[in-house]
Amino acid sequence: xxxxxxxxxxxxxxxxxxxxxIATMTPVVAESVLExxxxxxxxxxxxxxxxxxxxxxxxxxxxGFEIDVATKVAADMGVxxxxxxxAWSGIIPALIAKKFDVIIGGMSITPQRNLTxxxxxxxxxxxxxxxxxxxxxxxxxxxxxxxxxxxxISCRRGATPCNTASKMFPKATILRFDDDAQAFxxxxxxxxxxxxxxxxxxxxxxxxxxxxxxxxxxxENLTRGDEAFAMRKGDxxxxxxxxxxxxxxxxxxxxxxxxxxxxxxxxxxxxxxxxEQ
Amino acid sequence: xxxxxxxPAVPRKRLTVTDYTLFAGVIVLIFFSIYxxxxxxxxxxxxxxxxSFVVRFDxxxxxxxxxxxxxxxxxxxxxxxxxxxxxxxxxxxxxxxxTCNNLTLRIISRGYVELIRNIPPLVFIFIFFFFISSQxxxxxxxxNIDRESVLVDNVxxxxxxxxxxxxxxxxxxxxxxxxxxAAYIAEIVRAGIQSIGKDQWEAARxxxxxxxxxxxxxxxxQAGRKILPPLAGQxxxxxxxxxxxxxxxxxxxxxxxxxxxxxxxxxFETWILVGGMYFCxxxxxxxxxxxxxxxxxxxxx
Numbered sequence: 001x002x003x004x005x006x007x008x009x010x011x012x013x014x015x016x017x018x019x020x021x022i023a024t025m026t027p028v029v030a031e032s033v034l035e036x037x038x039x040x041x042x043x044x045x046x047x048x049x050x051x052x053x054x055x056x057x058x059x060x061x062x063x064g065f066e067i068d069v070a071t072k073v074a075a076d077m078g079v080x081x082x083x084x085x086x087a088w089s090g091i092i093p094a095l096i097a098k099k100f101d102v103i104i105g106g107m108s109i110t111p112q113r114n115l116t117x118x119x120x121x122x123x124x125x126x127x128x129x130x131x132x133x134x135x136x137x138x139x140x141x142x143x144x145x146x147x148x149x150x151x152x153i154s155c156r157r158g159a160t161p162c163n164t165a166s167k168m169f170p171k172a173t174i175l176r177f178d179d180d181a182q183a184f185x186x187x188x189x190x191x192x193x194x195x196x197x198x199x200x201x202x203x204x205x206x207x208x209x210x211x212x213x214x215x216x217x218x219x220e221n222l223t224r225g226d227e228a229f230a231m232r233k234g235d236x237x238x239x240x241x242x243x244x245x246x247x248x249x250x251x252x253x254x255x256x257x258x259x260x261x262x263x264x265x266x267x268x269x270x271x272x273x274x275x276e277q
Numbered sequence: 278x279x280x281x282x283x284x285p286a287v288p289r290k291r292l293t294v295t296d297y298t299l300f301a302g303v304i305v306l307i308f309f310s311i312y313x314x315x316x317x318x319x320x321x322x323x324x325x326x327x328x329s330f331v332v333r334f335d336x337x338x339x340x341x342x343x344x345x346x347x348x349x350x351x352x353x354x355x356x357x358x359x360x361x362x363x364x365x366x367x368x369x370x371x372x373x374x375x376t377c378n379n380l381t382l383r384i385i386s387r388g389y390v391e392l393i394r395n396i397p398p399l400v401f402i403f404i405f406f407f408f409i410s411s412q413x414x415x416x417x418x419x420x421n422i423d424r425e426s427v428l429v430d431n432v433x434x435x436x437x438x439x440x441x442x443x444x445x446x447x448x449x450x451x452x453x454x455x456x457x458x459a460a461y462i463a464e465i466v467r468a469g470i471q472s473i474g475k476d477q478w479e480a481a482r483x484x485x486x487x488x489x490x491x492x493x494x495x496x497x498x499q500a501g502r503k504i505l506p507p508l509a510g511q512x513x514x515x516x517x518x519x520x521x522x523x524x525x526x527x528x529x530x531x532x533x534x535x536x537x538x539x540x541x542x543x544x545f546e547t548w549i550l551v552g553g554m555y556f557c558x559x560x561x562x563x564x565x566x567x568x569x570x571x572x573x574x575x576x577x578x
Contacts, residue, residue, distance in 0.1 A: 049536045056540040058329065060345035082442065085536060086526040090403070094526065097411035179535055181544045188319045208542070212319055273540060 032237035033101045042080040044100035045070040048088040050180070051201055052262040053106040057272045065262040069123060070104045072254070073245055089158040089178075092116055095232060102242065103230040106198065108160045118235070119228040120243040123250070124259055127221030128161050131202035131213050132194035133187050143217055146194060147171050154183035154192040161196035164223055188212055196222065200263050207266075320545065327546040330537045349533035350554055352439055356450050356529055357516045357558070363455035364462050364515065371459060372466025373492070386463065393460035398521055402453045406525040410449050419445040443528055450519075450527035458515045465507045469500030502573045509566035513559045520555070530554060 037043050047054050047066055054064040062083055074081035084100045095103055095117060106126070109119045130153075132140070140146065146153070147169040155162040157176035165174050175192055177183040184205050186192040195202070199221055206213040229242050249255045261268055333344040374386035393401060422429060422444060429441045438444055473496050481491040523532035530551055538547040 049539045051540065051542075056330075056345060056536055058333065060330065060333075060348075084446075084526070085528065085532070087524055087532070087535075090525060093407055097407050098415065099410060099526075179539045181539050181542045184542070185320070185544055189317070190319070205542070208321070209319070 032235050033231065034238050034241055037077065037079055037101055040079075042082045043070070043074040043077060043102070044082045044084055045074075046084050046086050046091055046095055046100040046103045047105040048086055048091060050088075050106060050198070051204065052266075052269070053198075054083075055273060063269070063272060065124070065259060066104050066106060068258050068262075069255070072249070073104070073242070076245065088156070092230070095230060098232075101231075102238075105230075106227045107230050108225040109228050110160060110163075113230070116233075117230040118233050118239050119230055120239060121246045121250075122226035122228045123246045123255055124227040125224060126227060126263070127199050127224045128164055128196050129199045129202040129219075129221055130194045130196045130216040131184065131187055131205050132216040133190055133192070134212060134214050136190055136193045137216065140216075143168070143222070146216075149173070151194075152186075152192040154186045154195040156180045156183055156197065160225065161198070165196050168222065198225070200265075204266055318545075322546065323543055324546050326541050327537065327543050327550055330541075330547075331550070345533050345537060346530065346551070346554075348439075349528065349530035350558075352443075352447065352528055353516070353519055353530040353555075354558065355437065355439055356447065356454065356519050356522070356527070359451045360454035360458065360519065361512055361515055363451060364458040367455060367459035368462025369466055371463035373470065375463060375467040376470045390460045390463050393457055394464075398457055398518060399524065401457055402521055402525060405453050405456060406449055406522075409452060410445070414445050414449070419448060446527055449525070450522040450529065453522055453525070454515065454519055458511065458518065461511050461514075462508065465504050465511060466500070468507075469504035470496055472503055473499050505566065505570050505573060509563065509570070512566070513562050516559050516562065517555060 047062075047070070049055055050064075052064050053066045054062055057063045062085075067083070070083070071081050082100075084094075086094050086099070086105075088105075091103055091105060091107075092113065094100070103117075106124065107113070107119075109122065113119075130146075137145075145151075149171050151169065151172040152175060153165045153169060153172045154175040154177060155165050156179055162174065162176060165172070172193075175183070175186060177186070180195075180197050180201060183192075183195045183197070184202075187195045188209055194216055202215050203219070206215050229246075231238055231242065246255070327346075330344045331346045331350075332341050334341055371386045371389055374382040375390070377383055377386075422441060428434070429444070434441070439447055477495055477499075478491060481495045482488075486494070519529060520531040523529060523535065526532060534547050534551045538544045541547070
C-alpha cells in the first residue's frame with residue numbers, strides 16, 4: 001500500500017517534470033528556416049485575405065499578388081507552397097509560434113513591428129488611400145478639413161491605416177473594425193466620413209458606389225508604404241535568401257509586372273472573383 | 278386565514294384573438310424594421326454571390342460542387358462534435374473530483390474550474406492556443422505529419438477530422454474549446470451528483486457496491502436525468518462558442534465567412550447566411566435534446 005502511494009507521487013512528479021521539460025525546451029543550435037522548408041518539402045506562408053493582395057476566387061481558391069509571389073518563391077526553392085490563412089490581428093504571434101515560416105501578407109515595415117520580427121527588403125511599394133463619403137465631405141477642400149472633432153474615420157484594427165488616421169487626423173474620431181469591408185460599409189452608410197486603407201482598395205470600392213463614395217485627396221495616396229516579408233528573429237540565412245530573391249525579381253522586372261497586373265485596375269482579374277452583374 | 282389555492286389553469290389548446298393580434302403585431306414590426314434598414318442602408322444586395330460560396334454551380338461541367346462556406350460548416354460540425362466529446366469526458370471527471378473526499382483532487386478541480394470560469398473565453402483561448410501550438414504540438418510532431426501515411430490518408434480520417442494539412446490547426450481548436458467548456462460542464466455534473474442525497478451513497482456502499490459501481494449504477498443515472506436540460510444548454514453554447522476560435526485562425530465557419538466577406542465585400546449576406554447556418558445546427562441539437570429528455574422521463578416512469 002505504501003509502495004503504491006509512493007509510486008503515485010513519483011509518477012506525478014515525473015509527469016510534471018516532462019511537462020516543464022517540454023515547456024522550456026529550446027533549440028540548442030538556431031537552425032535556419034530554410035532547412036526546415038527543404039526537409040518538409042513545403043513553404044508555409046502566413047497571409048490574410050486582403051484585396052488584391054490575396055482573395056478568394058469563385059471556386060474558393062486563393063488568388064492575388066501575394067499568392068503569385070509566394071508561389072514563385074516556393075517554385076524557385078523547389079518546394080510546394082502551403083498557405084495558412086490567418087486573422088490579421090494574430091498574424092505576428094502566429095509567426096512567432098511557428099505556425100508558418102514567413103509572412104507574405106503585404107505587411108508594411110514599421111519600427112514597432114520590426115522590434116518583434118525581421119523584415120526583408122520591400123517587395124512592393126503601395127500607399128494608403130482614403131475613400132470618403134461624397135455627401136458628408138461636401139465642401140471639404142483639403143486634407144486638413146478631415147482633422148476635426150466632427151469627423152469620423154473608420155479603419156481595420158491592427159493595421160497601419162489606423163496609425164495613419166490617428167497621426168494625420170488626431171482630432172477625428174477613429175472607428176476600428178475587424179475587417180475592411182465593415183469599415184468601408186460605414187462610409188457608404190454615412191456613419192463615417194472616410195475610411196483609410198491600402199491602395200488600390202479605396203479606388204476599387206468607390207468604383208462600386210460611384211455616386212456615394214470617392215477617393216479623397218484627388219485620388220492621390222496619403223502615404224507611401226514599404227511592404228516586406230516578415231520572419232522570426234535570429235535567422236540571418238533565411239533573411240538573406242528572401243531579401244535576395246526580392247532583389248533578383250525586382251531587377252528582372254517580374255515583381256513590377258505582377259504588381260501592375262493586380263494593382264493597376266481590376267479589369268484583368270475581376271471576372272475571376274466576381275459574378276456581380 | 279389560509280387562502281385556498283385557486284384551481285390550476287386548464288392548459289389552453291387553442292389560440293385566442295389576442296394571440297393572433299400579438300403575432301400579427303410582431304410580424305408587422307419585423308417587416309417594418311427590414312423596410313427601415315433597407316431605407317437607411319446604402320447597399321447593393323447580391324445573395325447569389327455569397328450563396329455560390331456554399332454550393333457552386335460550374336457552368337462548364339454543369340455540376341454542383343461544395344465551396345468554402347460548406348467546408349467551414351463541416352469543420353464547425355466536426356469541431357463541435359469532438360469538443361463536445363472531449364468536454365463531456367473532462368467535465369465528468371473534473372465534476373466528480375469536485376465531490377470527492379480526496380483534498381488534492383478537490384483542489385485541482387476547483388482550481389481548474391475557477392481559473393477558466395473567471396477569465397474571458399477569448400483571453401483563455403488566445404493564451405492557451407499559443408502555448409499548445411508553440412510548445413506541445415511541435416514536441417508531439419503534429420505539425421509535420423506524414424500525409425501519405427495510411428493512418429491519415431483514408432476516407433474515415435477525412436470524414437472525422439477533415440483535411441490532413443489542417444489537422445494540427447483543427448486539433449488546437451478542439452482542445453481550446455473543450456478545455457474551456459469542460460469547466461462549465463464540470464459544474465453542471467457536480468450539481469447533479471450533489472443533488473442525489475448522501476443517504477443513497479451510504480445505502481449503496483452498505484450493500485457492498487464499490488465506489489465506481491455506486492457512481493455508475495446509482496448516482497449517475499439519476500443525476501443524468503436532472504442535468505440533461507442544463508447540459509443541453511451548455512452543448513448548444515459550445516457550438517456557438519466555436520466561432521470564437523476563428524480568432525486563432527481555426528478554419529471553421531466564422532473564419533471562412535470573414536474571408537468570403539472581405540473577398541466579396543458582401544458583408545451582410547455573408548453574416549446573415551452564416552447566422553442561419555449556426556441556427557440550424559443549434560436548433561437541431563435543441564430538438565435532439567428535447568427528445569432525449571422526454572425519453573429519459575419516460576424510462577423513469
